[in-house]
Amino acid sequence: MTISIKDDEIIKIEEGNREDFHYGISFDIGTTSVYGGLLDLKNKKTLSTVSSYNGQIRYGDDVITRIIYANKGGLHILQKSIFGTMEEIIDELLKETKLKRSDISYIVCSGNTTMIHLLLGIPPRYIREEPYTPAITSKFSIPASTLGLKFDPSVILYTLPCVSSYIGSDITAGVTACGMRESKEITLYVDLGTNGEIVLGNCDFLLSCSTSAGPCFEGGGIKCGVRAQVGAIDGVEIDKDGNPSLMVIGGGKPAGICGAGLIDLVSWLWKAGIISQKGKFEKNIKNPRIREKKYILVWADESQTNSDIVITEGDLDNIIRTKAAIFAGISVLLKTVGITYKDIERIVIAGNLGSHIRPNEAIEIGLFPNIELDKFHFFGNGSFIGATISCFSKEMFLETEKTASSMTNIELSSDKSFMDEFIASMFIPHTNYQWKV
Numbered sequence: 001m002t003i004s005i006k007d008d009e010i011i012k013i014e015e016g017n018r019e020d021f022h023y024g025i026s027f028d029i030g031t032t033s034v035y036g037g038l039l040d041l042k043n044k045k046t047l048s049t050v051s052s053y054n055g056q057i058r059y060g061d062d063v064i065t066r067i068i069y070a071n072k073g074g075l076h077i078l079q080k081s082i083f084g085t086m087e088e089i090i091d092e093l094l095k096e097t098k099l100k101r102s103d104i105s106y107i108v109c110s111g112n113t114t115m116i117h118l119l120l121g122i123p124p125r126y127i128r129e130e131p132y133t134p135a136i137t138s139k140f141s142i143p144a145s146t147l148g149l150k151f152d153p154s155v156i157l158y159t160l161p162c163v164s165s166y167i168g169s170d171i172t173a174g175v176t177a178c179g180m181r182e183s184k185e186i187t188l189y190v191d192l193g194t195n196g197e198i199v200l201g202n203c204d205f206l207l208s209c210s211t212s213a214g215p216c217f218e219g220g221g222i223k224c225g226v227r228a229q230v231g232a233i234d235g236v237e238i239d240k241d242g243n244p245s246l247m248v249i250g251g252g253k254p255a256g257i258c259g260a261g262l263i264d265l266v267s268w269l270w271k272a273g274i275i276s277q278k279g280k281f282e283k284n285i286k287n288p289r290i291r292e293k294k295y296i297l298v299w300a301d302e303s304q305t306n307s308d309i310v311i312t313e314g315d316l317d318n319i320i321r322t323k324a325a326i327f328a329g330i331s332v333l334l335k336t337v338g339i340t341y342k343d344i345e346r347i348v349i350a351g352n353l354g355s356h357i358r359p360n361e362a363i364e365i366g367l368f369p370n371i372e373l374d375k376f377h378f379f380g381n382g383s384f385i386g387a388t389i390s391c392f393s394k395e396m397f398l399e400t401e402k403t404a405s406s407m408t409n410i411e412l413s414s415d416k417s418f419m420d421e422f423i424a425s426m427f428i429p430h431t432n433y434q435w436k437v
Contacts, residue, residue, distance in 0.1 A: 001014060001015055002014045002015075002016065002017060002018035002019060004154060006141075006156060011156070012154035019042065021103045022040075022042045023038060023040060023041060023047075023103050023105060024038075024041050024105055024106050024107065024391045024392075025037065025038055025039065025090065025093065025104060025106075025108075025391070026039060026108050026387040026388040026390075026391040027109040027110070027384075027387060028111065028170065028383040028384035028387055029054070029086075029109055029110070029111030030054060030111065030112070030115070030170070030194065030218075030383070031054060031056075031062060031063055031112060031114075031115060031193065031194035032057065032061075032193065032218040032219075032220055032227075033053060033054060033218060033227060034051065034054050034085050034089060035051045035381060035384045036049065036086065036089035037049045037050075037093075037384065038093040038094070038096075038097050038099065039388065039391055039392060041105065041391070041392065044392050046388065047096075048093050048096040048097050050093055051227075052085055052089055053085075053227075054115075055081040055084050055085040056078050056082055056085075056118070057220075059077070059078060059081070061215050061220050061221060062194060062195075062212070063112065063114040063115075063124075063127075063194070064212070066078060066118065066124075067114060067124045067125065067128050070118065070123065070124055070125070071123070071124075071125050075118070075121065075123060076121070079118055079119065079147075079148075080148070082115070082118060082119055083148050086149065087149065101150065101151055101152075102152070104151060104155055105155065106155060106156045106157070107144055107149075107155065107156070107391075108157075108158045108160070108387050108388075108390050108397070109157065109160070109169075109387060110159070110160045110169040110170050110172075110173040110383045110384075110387040110390075111159075111168055111169060111170050112166070112170050112195060112197075113137070113165055113168040113169075114127055114165075116136070116140075116162060116169060117136065119159070120140065120142070120159070122136060123135065126165075127165040132164065132413075133165070134164070134165050136162075137162040137163060137404070138161050138401075139158065139159060139160060139161045139397075139400070139401060140158070140159045141156050141157065142156070142157055143155065143156060144156065144157040158390075160172060160386070160390060160397070160400045162404065163208060163404050163407045163409050164208075164210075164411075165411075166195065166197070166210030166409075167199075167208045167210055169383075169400070169404075170197070170386075171382075172386070172400045172403045172404045172407070173382065173383050173385070173386020173387050173390065173400055174189065174379065174382020174385065175189055175199055175206070175382070175386075175403050176386055176396065176399050176400045177379075177386040177389055178348050178350075178379055178382065180199070180201065181202075181203060181206065181402070181403050181406060183203060184203055185202055185345040186200070186201070186339070186343055186344055186345050186346070187201065187346045187348060188200050188330065188333075188344050188346070188347045188348070189348045189350065189382075190326065190347065190349055190350065190368075191350040191351050191382060192213070192259065192326070192349065192351040192353045193213075193351045193352070194215040194220065195210055195211070195212060196212075196322070196326040197209075197211075198211070198329045199407070200330075200334065200337060205337075205406075205408070206403070206406050206407040207333055207407075207408050207409075207410065208407050208408070208410070209329050209332060209409065209410045209412050210329075210409075211325035211328065211329040213322045216259070216262065216315070216318045216319055216322050218259060219256065219259070221315075222257070222311075222315045222318065222319075223310060223312050223314070223315055224256045224257055224297075224311070225256060225258070225315075226256030226257065227258060228260065228353060228356050229249065229258070230249050231248065231254060231255035231304055232248070232254070232256055232257065232258035233246050233247065233256070233257040233258065233261040233298075234247055234249050234258050234260045234261045234264075234356040235247030235260065235261060235264055235356075235358070236261055236264040236268055237268055238265075238268040238269065238271075238272045238274070239272075241287075242272060242274060242285070242287040242290070243289070244268075246298070249356075252304075253302060253303055253304045254302075254304065255304040255305060256305075256309060257297065258356065259352075259353040259356070259357070260353055260356035260357045260358070262311070262315075262319055263361050263365060263367065264358060264361045265295075265297065265311055266279075266311075266319055266320075266428070267361035267362075267364040269295065269311075270365065270428045270429075274287070275316065275428070277428050278320075278427060278428075279313070279316035279319070280313060280316075281293055281294075281313060293313040294311065294312040294313070295310060295311050296308045297309045297311060319365075321426070323366055324366070324422050324426045325422060325425075327366055327367060327369075327421070327425045327430070328418055328422040328424075328425050329412060329418070330369060331421045332412060332415055332418050332421060333410070336410060341370070341371050344369070344371055344375065346375055347359075347371070347375055347376050348377050348379050348382075349376060349377070349378050349379060350380070350382035351381065351382070352380070352381050357378070359373050359376040363429070365428050365429055366425060366427070366428060366429030386400065
């Protein structure tokens, strides 16, 4: 027989030798997107990964809207919704690998603090109320079936530890995975998702903050925005006549534009003189692509959707607010520690956007500080990577606890300098003309 043990307690007994049927599932539960991976725990291999939009989006694009919805009696609906998304991903993972639910040993989840509360059915009310104290920040374990997932009681769902209301286990997972806590290099870790989480530090200190960036870099709130997936425009250049050349993930006709493509597009519109420093279309330019406060990037007959793919002034406002929030958060952390951009030895860009972004264009619009390009490192989905290695390794799971306990968080909502930095960053690239690349 094969016996499964958790904390010296027998949780499952199976007939025969089942050591070769030891599998786990890792989840990154994001505000906009959810990623799942099915893992061969014995051979330390990822067998399949699947992603989907978070079903909670229909109840609000951001965490604040969902907290308000939960407070008004919608907590169970939000919890049921995320389970629905997870079940869809699990079914697809099992279909692709030809495994059964009985082959799964446990599940490890990471996500921002609000997503973890909603997953566990814990009221998130106090996350957004002073003194911004969440109900839970420590790691947590519970039978997956207790929450409503379709597994037998022996399958345990684990959540990784959070730090504060807006620094969740997605960040502790990513910071742990990139080795930041063990390195002497002063590192800036930036997770670009629906929220913009930033961590500054090395083996001696870790200082964090979170900015309400919004979902535009994941395609949310943008007229023709999509996630970074096949058919998404992830690269743009504009020539002297105002005509674009595009890079499309997977090739073929484009379906929309993802976060990396938006950053490129804004940068090139600015460099081409098509938009002003405030992100408004210049009125004296005659170009058939510019009409009614929008720029037509792809004509309807050249797109998958048979509709023009455009960027509007409303989209530009969203992007500028997002990049301003990120840049202001970075500035506050640096000033708190008493160092400058020149002291940064490494920038780790995490999030799904991180594998597509071009740092020079991000610097051009004022998203990142103007430092040497060779200091930029693209990590991909740090939350998913951290959840996956924690699923593979108990030691790495425990390491996330050390990361969480080592991190000091700054609440930007109560920091007087943040709003000054934010307002100063609401231009392309910044109010300081000397800063421009």
